[in-house]
Amino acid sequence: MDNSINGHTKVLGLIGDPIEHSLSPGIHNTICRHLNLNYTYVPFRVSPDNLKEAVKGFKALGVTGFNVTIPHKKDIIKYLDEVSKEALLMGAVNTVKNIEGKLYGYNTDGEGLIKSFKSEHISIKDKKVVVIGAGGASRGICIKMAMEGVRHITILNRTRDKADNICNVINSNIQDIARSAEWDGSTLRQYGEQCDVLIHTTPIGMYPETHRCPVKDFDFIHSNMVVCDLIYNPFKTVLLQKAEEKGCKIVNGWGMLLFQAISAFEIWTGVKIHRDLINRLQKVNRS
Numbered sequence: 001m002d003n004s005i006n007g008h009t010k011v012l013g014l015i016g017d018p019i020e021h022s023l024s025p026g027i028h029n030t031i032c033r034h035l036n037l038n039y040t041y042v043p044f045r046v047s048p049d050n051l052k053e054a055v056k057g058f059k060a061l062g063v064t065g066f067n068v069t070i071p072h073k074k075d076i077i078k079y080l081d082e083v084s085k086e087a088l089l090m091g092a093v094n095t096v097k098n099i100e101g102k103l104y105g106y107n108t109d110g111e112g113l114i115k116s117f118k119s120e121h122i123s124i125k126d127k128k129v130v131v132i133g134a135g136g137a138s139r140g141i142c143i144k145m146a147m148e149g150v151r152h153i154t155i156l157n158r159t160r161d162k163a164d165n166i167c168n169v170i171n172s173n174i175q176d177i178a179r180s181a182e183w184d185g186s187t188l189r190q191y192g193e194q195c196d197v198l199i200h201t202t203p204i205g206m207y208p209e210t211h212r213c214p215v216k217d218f219d220f221i222h223s224n225m226v227v228c229d230l231i232y233n234p235f236k237t238v239l240l241q242k243a244e245e246k247g248c249k250i251v252n253g254w255g256m257l258l259f260q261a262i263s264a265f266e267i268w269t270g271v272k273i274h275r276d277l278i279n280r281l282q283k284v285n286r287s
């Protein structure tokens with residue numbers, strides 16, 4: 001089929017600021033090409049001052065759906081007609097679908113991580129999880145993991161208040177399984193040595209500061225632990241390299257990025273993405 005844009009092409013997009021380095025256009029347009037679907041996915045740089053007008057414009061133009069990234073994930077909520085319970089608890093929307101002029105908000109970030117784990121044959125059900133960091137990414141995945149039945153979650157953060165805040169949302173709305181502590185070497189050891197899954201969500205070790213590592217002492221890390229770093233640039237952070245040397249199963253953030261995109265695409269189009277295409281997409285960043 002001719003893949004060029006024509007009178008029937010449906011538009012998907014991404015709004016954020018900055019937007020230039022996003023990998024989402026590549027992922028979504030690759031999916032469209034492989035499935036011969038007449039959609040195109042376009043990045044739009046939208047400043048906070050223009051968010052309201054941009055959303056109005058998307059409605060007027062009949063855009064099928066769009067992703068939302070930093071700094072709009074929270075502020076977009078007030079411009080939407082309906083928001084999923086999950087996204088409301090997370091306080092953030094990353095996916096919007098336009099159905100006959102009404103905008104519906106979802107958050108597929110947490111689901112992205114769960115699906116990424118599943119693709120690596122990792123189940124989080126009944127597992128003891130420690131999460132380092134309490135920013136937006138941490139909030140999304142902690143809430144989703146609580147909904148998916150982890151045994152308990154310990155959130156360690158430099159600023160304890162922020163971790164507390166996520167724990168309160170989980171304990172009062174989902175199940176009473178979350179606790180927080182200030183993040184330092186001794187709390188990490190104390191909670192880390194008993195956990196099944198350790199997830200790092202801060203930017204420490206991300207390009208260009210690839211030599212940095214959020215964990216200083218690896219003694220508590222044991223081989224039957226899963227260690228996940230939400231960073232995907234570099235593909236294997238120092239944390240993941242060291243955890244792998246210890247015999248741990250390791251997971252980086254590329255799968256989460258990919259699967260949150262796949263979930264968004266399925267919401268917009270109703271098309272189920274098959275395993276062979278997912279396998280192909282999973283290899284894109286490794287080559």
Ligand code: ATR
Pocket residue numbers: 133134135136137138157158159162201202203204
């Ligand atoms: P994201 O949306 O990617 O989660 P964020 O909302 O800016 O990003 O959150 C970043 C997280 O990394 C926060 O938990 C932050 O800790 P604070 O809440 O104390 O600010 C944490 N973080 C960032 N840089 C850090 C550093 N150098 N040391 C410790 N924690 C850091």
